Amino acid sequence: MKGSGSSFDHTPQVDQACCTALAGMIIGRSPAMQEVARMIRQVAVYPTTTVLLQGESGTGKDVAARAIHELSNRATFQFIDINCAALPDTLLETELFGVEAGAYTDAKALREGYLLRADGGTLFLDEIGSMPLALQAKLLRFLETRSFRRVGGIKELHVDIRVISATNVDLQAAVARRVFRDDLFYRLKVITIYLPPLRERPEDIDPLVEHFLQICGNEGLGPLHINEEALELLRHYHWPGNVRELRNVIQRGQILCEGHEITPKDLPESIQRTCTRAQQRLQELQQQMHLPTEGVDLLDFLCTIERTFIREALELCDGNQVQAAALLRISRDQLRYRLGHLTDKPDES
CATH class of the missing domain: 1.10.8.60 (Helicase, Ruva Protein; domain 3)
Structure with a gap:
């Protein structure tokens, strides 16, 4: 068997009391994920606020976006997600805004875009940093007016949606390189939630x-x-x-x-x-x-080893206590406790 x-x-x-299971999706008992869960709960009750999710690939930005949607009063409407890096520039525009019949040769029929499909609900723009500059300007206009035109159309359409975007690149650096609009960047980051990597x-x-x-x-x-x-x-x-x-x-x-x-x-x-x-x-x-023949002051020796390893771990991690604690296989609270006790003793090295 x-x-x-x-x-x-x-x-x-796992002690469920110290874990977070937010809407059955956000799992974690670390202080960092507890903070993520707290921010998700808070932003969910403001249904028009734009949210920017930042973090490395695979950290769960899509899960966090869906949790915001599910905890909000938009949960009865659709959650529409689009990966901005997965579509060519021209297709991304038509997918987002829709297209009028006859707008171009292959546009034989009117087609709704993601904005209209998400009406009442949430639009999740993943990998927003890959969006071309020309389309960024149109997205900014929509965020300011909540209205748009289909590709090839002249009629203004209005929708009521929340926009959540996500990126695994440094948008601030992209703004400095002039590959991302600064006005759109600040419009998207009304609330920013950082999803930490699992190693931290x-x-x-x-x-x-x-x-x-x-x-x-x-x-x-x-x-x-x-x-x-x-x-x-x-x-x-x-x-x-x-x-x-x-x-x-x-x-x-x-x-x-x-x-x-x-x-x-x-x-x-x-x-x-x-x-x-x-x-x-x-x-x-x-x-x-090996134990010296004359013996050793065990407590003092262990304290020296502990002080050395903690100092080296912090140096390797550029002072980041979360990463240093991970290297030492202890929690951040345990590291802070040891740091407090070790600083009371003179460093003999």
């Missing part, structure tokens, strides 16, 4: 894994589990693809695993190799340490 009798059966146990919030890995295990289990042949060894590998991985990559890893594990239990062999080689190299370096360090 799948998963029966194994001493490694494990589904991450390692405490969210366990609840996310549990969430994806439940989803895969519901869609599969029965409950899905992950053993502790495999879970530890996930905790130590740096996740360049963020939450999207974690979701894909769990889906891959579901397909490859035996016994409804994901084990290390079911994980991508990149995840296995990363942890193996770290373990090897730690083993080499441990092998170099």
Whole structure:
């Protein structure tokens, strides 16, 4: 039987009181994601406010946009999303504004655009930084007047929608390079919500894994589990693809695993190799340490090691305490506690 009798059966146990499950979508117990959830709740009650979501690819900007929609009074209307980088410039304009019959050779019939389809609801413009300058001007006009014309049309159409945009590029830098309009940038960022990368919030890995295990289990042949060894590998991985990559890893594990239990062999080689190299370096360090014949002041020695590692972690992360804590496999609060105690002792190095 799948998963029966194994001493490694494990589904991450997460304290639901300290986790956020916003509209069944935003999962996380880190302070950063708690702040994201708080901002989503607040902005949701203002149905006309434009929102700019920033963060690396795979951090869940689309999920945050849908959560804003679902928590607002627009939830009974449509949530329309469009990826500005996935369509050619000319097609993007017609898809967004619609087109009148006869506007050009292939326009044989009138076609509604995303703006009209989203009327009453929410329009989500993903990868807004890829929008061409000419179309940016038309979008700005719409945001100011809430009216537009179809391509080839002369009639003004009015809609009532919220516009949420998202980007994984630095729009401020794009403005400086004059590839993004500064007036549109400031119009879009009335409220800005930053989605942090997964490597900066390692405490969210366990609840996310549990969430994806439940989803895969519901869609599969029965409950899905992950053993502790495999879970530890996930905790130590740096996740360049963020939450999207974690979701894909769990889906891959579901397909490859035996016994409804994901084990290390079911994980991508990149995840296995990363942890193996770290373990090897730690083993080499441990092998170099030997107790002197005259003994050692253990507490003082451990304090010195702790101070050294904390200082080096902070240097590697340019002072970012969240990233440094992740390197040391502790929480940010634990790092701050240790910093407070270590500063009381003189640095002998």
